[in-house]
Amino acid sequence: MLSISARPALVLAYFTYFGVLGIFVPYFALFLDGRGLNSADIGLLLAIVTASRIVGPSVWALVADRSGKPLTVMRVGALLAAIGWLSSFADYGFWPLLAGFALFSFFWTAILPQLEVSAFAFLNDDTQAYSRIRTAGSVGYIVLVILGGWLFERYGSEFLPLSALLFLLLLIASLFMLPKVSVSTELSSEAVSFSTLLKNSVLLRFMLAALLLQISFAPFYGFFTLYSRDLGYSGSQTGIFIGLSIAAEILAFYFAGSLMRNRSYRLLLGICYGVTVLRWYLLASVADNVWWLCFSMLLHAGSFAIAHSCAMQFIQQFFPKKLRSRGQALYAGVIFGGGGALGAYFSGLLWQDGAGASTTFYVAAVIALAATVLALTLPGRKPASADLVT
Template sequence: MAAPFTRQPRHGSLRKVTPAARHALLYAAQFFAFGVILPFLPAVLAGRGLDPAEVAAVLAAGSAVRLVAGPLGGRLADALSAPRAVLGLAAAAAALAASGFLLAAGFLLLLLVHVALSLAIAPIVPLSDAVTLGAIRRHSFDYGRVRAAGSVAFILAALLAGQAVALLGMDSAVVLIVLGLAGTAGAALLLPAGEPSGGPGAARGLSAFLAPLGIPPLRRLLVVSALIQGSHAFYYAFGTIHWQAAGLGAGLIGALWATGVVAEIALFLWGRGVVARLGPLGLSLLAAAMGVLRWGATALTTDPLLLFPLQILHAATFGAQHLATMQVLGRVVPPAQAGTAQALHASLGAGLSMGVMTLASGPLYAAFGGGGYWAMAVLCLAAVPATVALGRVLKG
């Protein structure tokens, strides 16, 4: 199997840039944008005059839009047999929509801008995964090492945006978001040509939209992903708040979050042998087991000496399950349905469960504080029999 990055001749042309490098650039550009959006978009909205309830309403509306827009974008890419083109157009439209934050003010206009951004941005990650898995079938590079470029870019973008906001103000965060999304559009244009999807013989209409759900392993995978990835909701929503209440400082909390992402990157970069040995079922079982351990222990302690090794388990709870997902989708989904399947999985297997569990996390934290992590551990425990069921379908 070819190495993901190979040395190129000094006088080589663009055609000699490896497919893996082009896909790594695609992930780096989009996750650069996400590395600014996730920590700073709420502050951008607040800086434009929205109160906390209005900020929450705008963000919630965007989440709801993405649940529908992602699968629609994936289906459009398959129907047109043009995933690269739809990906590039979506990224360009997202960059244009994000620039609206520089001009809009007031709840209604900011809501419209964010809805437009959410419509455009929803298919970007699923289509990126779809075209990357297709390229792997042809060029045999390592998905994990390519995807790691996105995680590295996410960290660098968050750090850069923090400095930019401190020096230049909140509008600089919007500029960085626009640049990341525009870069994603450019990177999509540089992707190597792939095999066509869809085509004259492909299903149309609602049947085509729902066709991937007729694949039994995909249906089982949706359940496993919903349980394991959804178990991160309490951590994402209340991890920082819980640690602040326990007296941990902002710098220490930031280091804890960074530890999880660095561990994820390490798995993506150097875990190829482990991933090959475990396969998708072993990876999902590892993610579920480590989720029980991680969330159960995090419910019991706020001691940094224990939290740092627990954060390393993010490589298993998120990273291992993500890699398992890509292996299953790459194995069972035909190319003609790749974009739709990836987007359906992003919406139903991760997005919907994350949204539901985030809503549930508020009452859980109010009632039990850090004890709410136990509910996340139960989700991971339930993922064990769900993964066994997935294994039976894959072998059948």
């Protein structure tokens, strides 16, 4: 089996993983619209597919913890996700699409939490090194978003099945290139149990704030390409808009480690979540102005990149080494699974085939404001699990 050193392999894995998402996330709604689904159906399908991410991460984390083989879990998950993705090539209506994408989403959840845990293990918990390697994912995303806009203009929404499959295969190859990582040394006995940490008020407030923020992202992730099209922007312009947000994300990820050093979660998350309120307000009110739209996209640096880096560092510091895989799975399941599912379902109801677009983003701004208020109740200093047992 071909393997390469940890850092280049991690760069390749993040690049290909988020490259798949660069095709799937922005253009999935256009793909479903092209298959004849209305906005309510799209929202329901997105919600059910996303809901599979609630249970999936915890299931795969349990397998990884008991086996001590996170690489095997990632590889199996990627292979099975590719098999589930094959359903996108057939057009048999709503329910077959739902079944195929639900399978894809469930197996897809095996990858990222274990990749994050493995990356921190390889990097000896160096947050700055992690943030810089994580930029490879953002590069993969932006490359595929821009390429997707070009492909959509020339081939329509049916470009998605084959192009995403090709990057899925590249992802599988990259995971088989990762060197072996053992987490057995991480699994020594700990003084605090997972259930005890789950009751801690700091964790509960952090998770609820992150959940609300993720709910607020749902109309952007699910419907922005449709919104942009309805405003009269071309596919290539839409790709450039999303590319701007990812360019800002790349820059933010690169400097995130230095930015977070010796700064409190309350300050950073309060600012990042507050920026998100402004972002959704601008999309709701002035998205027909190309300059304001571009400015709102640049706010992705704070609303996602810095916020995500803070969240990853929070999980690493809050949970002891034995429990980090389960902590990552909890975060991925509750936030990306639960928050994404709730947001997608209600966004689909509010969207009304575009007639409720502005209202949907105004509601997202209010939800992000609630997340901001909650984030400001977090402690000023960075948490450590040993301090949070009681």
